[in-house]
Amino acid sequence: MMGSCQSCASTALPNVLTDAFEFNIKQGFPTVEVALDQLTEYLRAAQDLGIKAIILIHGYGSSGQGGHIKRAIHEALETNRYADRVGEYFYGENVPYGSPAYHDLMKKRPSLKRYLRHFKASNAGMTVLLLGSSYRSA
Numbered sequence: 001m002m003g004s005c006q007s008c009a010s011t012a013l014p015n016v017l018t019d020a021f022e023f024n025i026k027q028g029f030p031t032v033e034v035a036l037d038q039l040t041e042y043l044r045a046a047q048d049l050g051i052k053a054i055i056l057i058h059g060y061g062s063s064g065q066g067g068h069i070k071r072a073i074h075e076a077l078e079t080n081r082y083a084d085r086v087g088e089y090f091y092g093e094n095v096p097y098g099s100p101a102y103h104d105l106m107k108k109r110p111s112l113k114r115y116l117r118h119f120k121a122s123n124a125g126m127t128v129l130l131l132g133s134s135y136r137s138a
Contacts, residue, residue, distance in 0.1 A: 019052040020111040022118075025069060026059045032072045036081075039073065043085040046131060053109045053130050055118055060125040073127060088130040096122035 023042055025035050039056070046054060061067030076082060077089045088108075095101045097119040106113060109130060118126050 018111055018114075019050065020055070020109060020115070021046065021051055021053075022055040022057065022115060024057040025073075026057060026067075030069075032068050035069045036072060036076060039076075039082070043082060043129075043131070047085055051131060053112055053128065055112070055115045056127045056129055057118075057125060058127065070125070070127075077127070082129075085131055086129050087132050090128040090130075092118065092123035092126035092128070094122070095119060095128065 023039075025039060025042075030038060035058070042054075056073065058070045058073050059067050060070055074091070077086065090101065090105055095105055097116070102119055105128065112128065
């Protein structure tokens with residue numbers, strides 16, 4: 001979604017057939033600063049495309065205690081760094097499959113059901129971002 005098309009090299013925004021996407025921010029092992037900059041860019045592009053939800057894959061650190069990127073993203077969300085684009089956010093560990101929080105989230109954004117594999121076991125390596133909503137959650 002960022003940069004040019006790998007097939008035709010066009011820099012024009014593509015037509016989107018869904019309102020939810022997965023973004024693996026840890027791909028390429030970026031530094032925290034680079035990851036936050038990438039997220040800012042991705043959120044701008046997602047808003048321009050009309051995306052309503054993002055499954056943000058940030059990992060949880062090799063120690064299982066929370067990686068640097070995860071902590072930085074959570075801090076950025078909690079301090080409203082992305083408040084102009086992110087209306088609600090849900091930490092993966094708080095929306096395990098079958099929980100009331102999971103069902104509430106699926107009612108708000110049914111298109112997230114295609115990413116069911118991420119919800120199977122309260123995934124601490126992801127955060128769900130709902131773009132342009134009116135209130136926040138964690």
